[in-house]
Amino acid sequence: MSVWALGLNHNTAPLDLRGRFAFSMDQIAPTLKGLRESLARQPEATILSTCNRTEIYCAGDKPDLEHTLEWLAHSGGVSPALLRSHAYTLEGDQAARHAFRVASGLDSMVLGEPQILGQMKDAVRAAEDAGAMGSTLHQLFQRSFAVAKEVRSSTEIGAHSISMAAAAVRLAGQLFEDLGDIRVLFVGAGEMIDLAATHFAAKNPKSMAIANRTLERGEKLAGRFGAEVMRLADLPARLHEFDAVISCTASTLPIIGLGAVERAVRLRKHRPMFMVDLAVPRDIEPEVKALPDIYLYTVDDLAQVVQTGKNSRQAAVAEAEVIIDAGVQNFMHWLSQRGTVPLIQQLNAQADEWRALEIARAKKLLAKGEPIDAVLEALSRGLTQKMLHGTLAELHAGDAGNREATAQTVSKLFLRGQLPRLRPEDKEHKER
Secondary structure (H helix, E strand, O other), X not given: OEEEEEEEEOOOOOHHHHHOOOOOHHHHHHXXXXXXXXXXXXXXXXXXXXXXXXXXXXXXXXXXXXHHHHHHHHHHOXXXXXXXXXXXXXXXXXXXXXXXXXXXXXXXXXXXXOHHHHHHHHHHHHHHHOOOOOHHHHHHHHHHHHHHHHHHHHOOOOOOOOOHHHHHHHHHHHHOOOHHHOEEEEEOOOHHHHHHHHHHHOOOOOEEEEEEOOHHHHHHHHHHHOOEEEEHHHHHHHHXXXXXXXXXXXXXXXXXXXHHHHHHHHHOOOOOEEEEEOOOOOOEOHHHHHOOOEEEEEOOOOHHHHOOOOHHHHHHHHHHHHHHHHHHHHHHHHHHHHOOHHHHHHHHHHHHHHHHHHHHHHHHHHHOOOOHHHHHHHHHHHHHHHHHHHHHHHHOOOOHHHHHHHHHHHHHHHOOOOOOOOOHHHHHHHHO
């Protein structure tokens, strides 16, 4: 059994390219179905898709990285060559190590951030619901979760880390003299907006509003912060009312266009507007950034801010890598043992067949009135002969060299390591 991984992230690919390969949770099941059908023997598969990365993990008899890459390129509408130049491909222990590092927050834009672990768990549940998760990937991810838990509890990897939401608040504080005097609009109602709203609420802004496609979900989030809720369709007409706009939805197309922002700028009489687009693909058209009095930041723009304090956590990274290395070794040992499972199953089936035959024979002898001791003797002798027949045949077959190799193996299996004694003629043949 082999494991392999293919992905692209904030370190290897620009935002707009990552946006081509972003999958919402309701797209995961059909996407996994298409992926597995495109590959030979339909391997186990899981897709992890966040604002910073899209990764495919697979397990099967043989790695099939090239076809996996071609499928992903086709799904994103780009050439395999372009995707290959921005992607990473991993096999075996390297694929396992990457999964463990991602779960532990070591591969995140925000070093040590805990959000990625929940996103991985969501990806695993989605793969399980889609019937794409098998025993190998199940072990890989359960072990990665256990390693991540140990890393977070045993090291300072998450200490003093700055989240994307906290970085947005920090940048807003550089633009506005007092965050208590601004009006903030949050577009979307997912986990990232929830986190951002929590950080902004701590600064007691003048007002907060939630714009979401589904009012019910927006109202639930707005109720926690005493915020106003509005329909997404009303956003263009009211955009000028807000000093800060934080957007993160699952839309595949921008929902805040250049024209709407231009109108907002005119109505605001050129008062500055702070905008953060945390979505991949983008929620806000990139041309907006060129407008006067608009300060637009994307997830990649926030990278520099969230690096603060990273150097002070490098010692914790080294400690985490030791934990991860041990986890990888344990997983690869388990994986190597999986190769013997079919043989073990065949041996058990053969032994059960022999046992059934001898028990049936013993019952017939007992029915005929044979003494119990004689029946037991015949049963044990029959089982012994069946178990040793093939081994004894191999010991008598082939040349002296093959017989010696077989004898060594048989000794290890049946005599617990006692060295077999060669016959004089075998020894003489070997010396010649």
